[in-house]
Amino acid sequence: MRGRWGQRFLQAAALTTFLVLGGLTIFLFREGLPALSKTPFEGIVFAVHPDNPVSTLTAAQVRALVRQEKRWQDFNGPDTVLIPIYLANIERYVPPTASIQEIRLILDSLAEFPGILFALPPALLPSSVKQLRVEWEGWKEIFFSTQWSPTYEPVPAVGFLPLLVGSLWVSIIGLAVVVPLGLAMAIYVVEFLPKSFYYPIKILWELLAGLPSVVVGFWGLVVVVPWIQKVFRLTAGETALTAGILLGWMTLPLMASLVEEALRAIPRLLEESSYGLGATQWQTIWRLKLPYVFPSIATATLLSAGRILGETMVVLMVSGNSPLLHFSPLQPVRTLPATLAAELGEAPVGSYHYHVLFLLGVILFILTLGLNLSAYLIHPKDAQAAR
Amino acid sequence: MRKRRGEALATLIVTLISWAALVILAGVVGFITYKGLGVISWEFLTTPMREGMKKGGIAPAIVGSIWVTLVALGVGGLIGTSAGAYLSEFARHRRLKQLIEFLVTTLSGIPSVVYGLFGLALFVVTLNFGTSILAGGLTLALLSLPLLIRNAQEAFSSVPTSLKEASIGLGASEMQTFLRVTLPIALPRVLTGLVLATGRILGETAPILFTVAAYYLPTYPRSLLEPTMLLPYHLYVLITSGVNVKETYPMAFGTALTLLILTLFFTLTAAYLRFRLKQKYRV
Numbered sequence: 046m047r048g049r050w051g052q053r054f055l056q057a058a059a060l061t062t063f064l065v066l067g068g069l070t071i072f073l074f075r076e077g078l079p080a081l082s083k084t085p086f087e088g089i090v091f092a093v094h095p096d097n098p099v100s101t102l103t104a105a106q107v108r109a110l111v112r113q114e115k116r117w118q119d120f121n122g123p124d125t126v127l128i129p130i131y132l133a134n135i136e137r138y139v140p141p142t143a144s145i146q147e148i149r150l151i152l153d154s155l156a157e158f159p160g161i162l163f164a165l166p167p168a169l170l171p172s173s174v175k176q177l178r179v180e181w182e183g184w185k186e187i188f189f190s191t192q193w194s195p196t197y198e199p200v201p202a203v204g205f206l207p208l209l210v211g212s213l214w215v216s217i218i219g220l221a222v223v224v225p226l227g228l229a230m231a232i233y234v235v236e237f238l239p240k241s242f243y244y245p246i247k248i249l250w251e252l253l254a255g256l257p258s259v260v261v262g263f264w265g266l267v268v269v270v271p272w273i274q275k276v277f278r279l280t281a282g283e284t285a286l287t288a289g290i291l292l293g294w295m296t297l298p299l300m301a302s303l304v305e306e307a308l309r310a311i312p313r314l315l316e317e318s319s320y321g322l323g324a325t326q327w328q329t330i331w332r333l334k335l336p337y338v339f340p341s342i343a344t345a346t347l348l349s350a351g352r353i354l355g356e357t358m359v360v361l362m363v364s365g366n367s368p369l370l371h372f373s374p375l376q377p378v379r380t381l382p383a384t385l386a387a388e389l390g391e392a393p394v395g396s397y398h399y400h401v402l403f404l405l406g407v408i409l410f411i412l413t414l415g416l417n418l419s420a421y422l423i424h425p426k427d428a429q430a431a432r
Numbered sequence: 433m434r435k436r437r438g439e440a441l442a443t444l445i446v447t448l449i450s451w452a453a454l455v456i457l458a459g460v461v462g463f464i465t466y467k468g469l470g471v472i473s474w475e476f477l478t479t480p481m482r483e484g485m486k487k488g489g490i491a492p493a494i495v496g497s498i499w500v501t502l503v504a505l506g507v508g509g510l511i512g513t514s515a516g517a518y519l520s521e522f523a524r525h526r527r528l529k530q531l532i533e534f535l536v537t538t539l540s541g542i543p544s545v546v547y548g549l550f551g552l553a554l555f556v557v558t559l560n561f562g563t564s565i566l567a568g569g570l571t572l573a574l575l576s577l578p579l580l581i582r583n584a585q586e587a588f589s590s591v592p593t594s595l596k597e598a599s600i601g602l603g604a605s606e607m608q609t610f611l612r613v614t615l616p617i618a619l620p621r622v623l624t625g626l627v628l629a630t631g632r633i634l635g636e637t638a639p640i641l642f643t644v645a646a647y648y649l650p651t652y653p654r655s656l657l658e659p660t661m662l663l664p665y666h667l668y669v670l671i672t673s674g675v676n677v678k679e680t681y682p683m684a685f686g687t688a689l690t691l692l693i694l695t696l697f698f699t700l701t702a703a704y705l706r707f708r709l710k711q712k713y714r715v
Contacts, residue, residue, distance in 0.1 A: 051607045058514030062535040072553040233450040248703045249454050255699035257635025259664045264460045327439045355543020357638035382545040406549040417541030
């Protein structure tokens with residue numbers, strides 16, 4: 046009887062894997078999806094001078110106005126200077142010690158400027174102004190905008206494309222490092238390494254795999270960043286290239302050990318047939334072994350890509366953290382995970398910023414899941430052996 | 433003749449690459465050791481930080497890391513080992529077993545920062561643990577589950593079937609066989625997995641950012657529901673957001689070396705144990 050309860054306990058433990066994956070999916074989507082339906086300016090009303098003919102603007106247009114990239118005339122508005130007033134800049138006009146009545150008085154007098162643009166809670170809004178409709182299409186802003194500044198007032202920019210491009214740059218460079226070097230390491234260990242060196246080198250691989258990423262990031266910041274800066278004559282050495290190189294190097298043990306296992310599993314008969322036909326060692330490697338283990342190489346590459354895409358701390362520290370759309374690997378970038386790590390701590394729970402960051406988490410989750418599932422489909426055994 | 437020279441060159445290249453990757457590893461460890469060794473002292477390891485992290489030690493971060501790791505290992509170790517035992521010894525439905533194994537693989541590919549998001553949404557906000565040792569420890573437990581489950585499963589599977597069958601043949605139930613035969617024999621390998629997981633958990637930074645880590649809290653935690661400083665996060669703070677980064681750099685090197693020694697010690701122990709066990713059972 047006791048045995049049955051024991052078994053039930055063990056089974057329950059195994060079933061927690063369902064709970065973990067299910068819970069992870071549910072919570073990510075539950076917190077992330079509101080970013081598509083909510084607006085970032087809930088409780089805020091936009092308003093202009095009653096004589097201003099503009100009645101509807103898109104979020105991007107408001108942003109351009111506040112940034113002074115556009116003027117009222119561009120939207121058939123009055124030929125005057127724009128004065129934007131929102132919660133983050135209200136201190137410029139209102140002394141911090143002012144009472145509510147005083148604030149109202151000041152705002153009322155400001156409302157007489159024809160170029161005024163208010164973005165305030167309804168309670169603070171002067172009565173004489175005309176409400177302005179600001180259109181916000183969540184999915185368009187998130188998936189097609191090319192700017193990321195989620196705390197910009199009064200209208201944030203939450204386009205995740207720059208972050209995705211940053212992630213892509215780092216991943217491509219990381220893969221360019223890890224795939225050839227990892228293959229070389231696997232070939233070396235299987236073909237040329239004296240037997241007595243085998244365990245020492247495997248232990249070194251494990252040490253490399255176990256190096257805390259924050260330590261790698263620190264070393265990268267102190268040593269690699271200045272070096273990259275000098276070699277490429279840049280103003281800053283924090284680039285996608287720096288992050289990619291470090292991440293590729295960190296991922297080498299994963300790539301190398303998976304390929305190594307595959308190379309060792311090649312039937313002896315095949316290898317000896319190749320030698321028997323007169324092939325040299327490298328001919329055997331190139332023409333027999335590497336093609337033979339190609340599925341494993343593909344799996345290892347996809348798994349490495351997933352690992353690199355999800356790495357957070359190194360990228361946060363050495364990639365420059367600049368969420369702008371760049372098309373050169375020698376520019377600073379910001380990746381998806383680095384954005385989460387850098388911003389989630391400052392986003393109040395339940396705010397629009399918080400939900401958008403969770404949506405980024407959903408995107409990252411789907412991307413890495415896709416990579417890992419493809420790896421699994423190509424070679425299930427290898428995908429399971431990776432750690 | 434030309435062909436042979438090409439082959440020698442290829443051999444040379446793979447040899448150089450293989451050793452270069454490890455020389456860089458030695459470079460990292462050597463550099464951190466060289467810069468950090470002078471900072472580490474008894475005082476550094478046993479006193480709290482002072483004067484905005486420029487002086488004093490890192491004791492609260494060490495204590496915090498130990499607390500969080502213990503919670504993670506306690507919860508993760510129990511669930512992971514049990515799940516591994518189930519998969520290896522008791523799973524009757526082949527389909528269910530394959531499905532769980534597939535889930536374990538899937539979970540191991542999810543980035544650690546995503547686990548951090550999950551921990552924030554579930555433990556910190558929904559279950560209302562707040563930013564606390566409990567929330568961070570549980571998040572890290574979930575993160576290390578795939579590693580622990582797979583290790584335990586391999587450990588139990590490596591026990592020779594003949595021993596299990598002999599036990600059943602003597603009239604022991606499955607559970608008795610598991611508790612008195614399989615578990616004691618597999619225990620060294622299970623513990624090896626736990627040691628390896630300890631090294632990984634100690635170095636993890638992304639999942640603790642939003643679930644437990646405190647920016648500056650130079651006191652020792654008194655309950656599981658308090659936030660705490662931790663070694664990896666403290667290092668990150670020292671490097672990136674100190675008031676005067678140049679002045680906190682020596683402290684950063686000391687912290688990095690402490691963290692490096694701890695994680696490498698556990699990783700090395702696990703690797704050593706694993707290779708010794710491999711030799712022992714390869715009769």
